[in-house]
Amino acid sequence: MTAVAVVGGGITGLAAAYRLRRLLGPDARITLIEQSDRLGGKLRTTELAGVRYDVGAEAFLNRRPEALALIKELGLGAGLVHPSAARSAVRAGGVTRRIPGRTVMGVPADPETVRDLLSGKGFRGVEAERGLPPVQLDGADTGLGSLLRGRFGPELVDRLVDPLLGGVYAGSVDGLGLRATLPALASALDGGAGSLTAAAAAALPAAEYLAVGAGPRQGVGINTMVPVFATLRDGLSGLVATLADESTVDIRLGDPVRALTRREHGWRLELGAVAAVHAPADPVLDVDAVVLAVPAPAARRLLDGVVPVASRAYGEVGVASMAVVGLALPPGTELPDSSGVLIGSGERHADGTPFAAKAFTFSARKWDHLGAAGPVLVRGSVGRHGEPGALQVDDASLVRLVRADLAELTGITTEPVDTVVTRWGGGLPQYGVGHVDLVSAIEHAVADVPGLAVAGAVLHGVGIPACIGTADRAAAKVVAELSEVAM
Incomplete structure (x- = not known):
């Protein structure tokens, strides 16, 4: 029986597991290993004042085919929604203006x-x-x-x-x-x-530029009427759950992969943290092939000694942390007439203090299905690479800082009826000078190693469609190589 391990339970790993199942059929043993206690990675839908609300990625580029095609393939197309015509703004030189x-x-x-x-x-x-x-x-x-x-x-x-x-x-x-x-x-x-x-x-x-907040009435180029963004009405965690169900894989949560070694025929994964009090029930997993769909630091560690060229390249990719602060304001709270506002790193409050947030999304304006809800939903994004700043405070203090930013920008001082803080630590890759060459080095090195593939946001884009694209290619590589061995 063919056995494949997918390391990483974010959207990339889930998409890879799903595609492997479709290509290998029902008899293959596919194991999805995620070190945290939940699937989805940067896709997370929670409840905020009783409303399903995305606190990670909130949408995907509709003008790239991968996410849209997968959603339709999974039968989720009826839940697709697009942003309203509200445009976004930027805080520049102490003044907020339309982008x-x-x-x-x-x-x-x-x-x-x-x-x-x-x-x-x-x-x-x-x-x-x-x-x-x-x-x-x-x-x-x-x-x-x-x-x-x-x-x-x-x-x-x-x-x-x-x-x-x-x-x-x-x-x-x-x-x-x-x-x-x-x-x-x-x-x-x-x-x-x-x-x-x-x-x-x-x-x-030809550019698929990210006109932040652009809706069906805004766009430039040959496909002007194609909405730039899309999402799922009930949250992107619906995509996560459906991929997990349709993949019919063995899911192992809370099991970090400690080491990856190449065997004569296949691969061995050692599971469980080194200092863990309780070792996993099955600390060793032997498989025919592996797909790595993990952030750069984890890929660097696992490939060290296995594919050293790829490991070194992964090690040169910086990562950033951020947080999303969701605010549910009382019904009737009046928001600005825009989908949100971006904030320059040098912008200041009137008293000279810096903004903690780098952006606000006025979700009740941006998404009609959220605007119809009772509470008025807003999310603030905090965190820039190399500038931990406000991320170092606790959740309650972070909410206070973001509320102060919102008041400075909009005059809204209303007490929220509910809040949520979600932190994303160290998983957002930075595309620095020479990044294209680093990716080329990774992919060329891994291409020569049978039964191993890599995927994820480090490679060809940080958005959901790009991640799904790398997952499909990784699955195809592994399946092609397994087929050659079987012949």
Whole structure:
């Protein structure tokens, strides 16, 4: 009987287990191992004031096919919903304004679109970018922050690009690389665009840029009417539960994988923490193949001595932590007319204190199905890579800080009827300079090792569709190699 282990019970591991079951059939023994006490990873739906509410990832890109196709394959398509037409805003220079259109993650195709966000001097810097000497990448990667600051000046970066990218990577633009984070822009530059403004104009029709809060009426390019985002009405944990049920795998929760070793025919996994009081009932698992769907630090540790090139590459990927603070405000609380607001890292309260939150989502405005609920739901996101800041306080203090931020931005001081704090520690990969090369090194090294595959947010995107895509490819690799052995 064929035996496969999937290490990691997030969306990537669950999707891999499901695809393995479909490809290998009912007789294969598939074991899904998750070190925590729950499945889903960054997908978590809880109850906030009696309403099902996502406190991890709240949506997925609808313009990529992987998540949408999987949801429909699982029979969950009837539960799909899309954001309202409410647009998002950004706190820039002490003022909250709508996020402009016709940008690639804040890089404008037309300087006029960002004029209102900038001072006169800042706008002139953006306007002058087209006249600077051409950008010469020569195939290399470069730091996104330094490139943009050098071309546009600091204001555009601090007031728009950094908040947008911080919402995706929980990191600073100064720690990110161009090729992994804005590949459409890099491609346009490689194709001969002489300026970043020209590159943004060339990239817009094809770019799946994250217009945060964009709904069915907003979009740029050939598929203008296709909603940018989608989610499930009853929460994304429904996808987690259905994948677990349909995979019919042996699920082992609370069992960390301590070591991974290659055997003559297959693999051995040693389970249980080194200092555990109670060892697992089956501390050793022998299988024919393994899919690793874990964050970079765990992948680095497990591949050390097994695939050292891949292990070293994983070790160079930074990770960030963050927290989501959910607030249920009393019915009738009036929210701003937007889907949410991003907050630049340099923004301050009127008294000079920094904001704890990096963004707010006005869920009752963004999602019609949540707006119809009794309580008015809002979520604040806290945490940037290398800046633990407010994450170091306890939950009650974090709620107070986020409420103070909300009051500064909106004037809302109403006492919540319910709150929830969910912390995500160290699992959000940072796509730094050279990240594309690190991923290439990982995938080339693992490709030469039969019966082993890797998947997850480190590789080709941090969103749900990208993770599912890596899961499908990992499952296909393992199945193809097992078939060759059987022949």
